[in-house]
Amino acid sequence: MVKVDRDAAVSGISSFGLMRAAGHAVAASALRHYPEATRFVCLCGLGNNGGDALIAAAALAGSGARVAVYLMGDPARFTGDAARAFAAVSIPHQPLDTYVPTIGDVVIDGLFGAGLSRAVSSDVAALMRTVTDLTLPVIAIDLPSGVDGRSGQVLGESFQAAQTVTFMTRKPGHLLLPGRTLCGVLQVINIGIPARIVTSHRASLVENTAALWHKAVQVLDPAAHKYRRGHLIVFSGAAPSSGAARMSATAGLSAGAGLVTMVAPTEALPTLAAHLTAIMLRPVDTDEMLSDLVKDTRLNAFVLGPGFGAPDRARRYVAALSDRSLVLDADGITAFRDDPQFLFAAFRGPVRLVLTPHDGEFSRLFPDLAADTALSKIDRATIAAERSNAVIILKGSDTVISEPNGRVAINANAPPWLATAGSGDVLAGIVGAHLAQGMPPFEAATSAVWRHGVAGNKAGEGMTAENLLRAIRPLPRMPSSLARP
């Protein structure tokens, strides 16, 4: 947005005009959502977020509403457009520390927006808590104050907004947690920056929607013969822990892999055979048996990790698979905690590896990134993808998917109940199925995460991983014009 603003100014667009449009949009939203408000309380910081709030206050007052304005500091410190707004609106104001939150108030939050750079002060934090305790509705301008727009993290304390009005495009903090929840209902308002300027800076960072991967889906032919829809291999651990890999294999079949074979130690085969019908089984007990297996180049995608145990064997098998498409999950990731570099070195060249860590597993492969609190989830996933030459699916309610050349997607369709035992095994199987069908790794991963979220919503609250398996649905094949950008 900084670059967009700069180009808008260069092209002759008045930045004060943008501020006026922003402030009027906020006022319109306030009147539309809270026509019954006793008074609108506009809290103004000294930056442009406060300038937006001043314009909103003047517009609300002009429409006949009762308005109170509280300023966070000496108005002589306003500069630039905010100073211009302050001069233009001539509206009574009081210091912020005199505000007593009162039932009936609707709070217009213009304390901090994109310029938040440190934790909010204890006084402001106390005010935020009082407003929250009284459950006063808060309309946040651009971002709920206290939320870092870059990371979605809270710096000190934040408002819980009922509505957030932002401008031109969403920022990472609107999608990453906890920012996404703190925004309440998000409105994105066009304040008049030409689309050509916004799209010229379209980041490689997007929400994970069908627009990102539908072209890769279109090349798949669901009617194709099973031998043309790929052959997915899922490794099983010992019999007692084979349930996780069975979940992955079953998900792989449901997600469209033409053939799925589970590879397992001989002792586990009776257990697997008792549970599986459409999935084939093959014993592999030694490294030699594995090298025999991988001579068959029709086996085009592998999932290793769910319930695998055996870290030594995991490392040797992964080394033998380093020229293939591999989804490495769970125990497969943990197996490399002492030497992640070995894993990364094995998968140099064209991207073939998809890693699916939750935060704990991530910290085993990338301890320095996990410990660095200055990094956002997007930064961590991006650097990890570069370092490992893998597509990273950094899981959570706000899963972030990144690839080595810098594309990043934030997923936002997962219901909270998707965080359940076996859910990650299902996801690994779906990714494996997409790889087996020939999707490129980033598209395979993003579409799998999205499909997993859809299945979670379909399965509903209280679902088990078995319900989730049955809720896997075909991927949409929509033209890009219908897909949300």
Ligand SMILES: NC(=O)C1=CN([C@@H]2O[C@H](COP(=O)(O)OP(=O)(O)OC[C@H]3O[C@@H](n4cnc5c(N)ncnc54)[C@H](O)[C@@H]3O)[C@@H](O)[C@H]2O)[C@@H](O)CC1
């Ligand atoms: N194109 C756009 O996106 C537009 C953005 N506008 C607004 O401009 C805002 C950004 O304005 P600014 O860059 O002036 O930033 P902010 O208004 O968010 O605030 C920055 C000010 O607060 C101070 N500050 C930061 N953290 C603090 C803390 N914890 N405690 C006390 N002071 C703190 C900073 O030193 C700076 O003076 C956006 O959020 C948006 O509301 C609008 O005016 C319209 C155009």
Ligand SMILES: [K+]
């Ligand atoms: K704000």
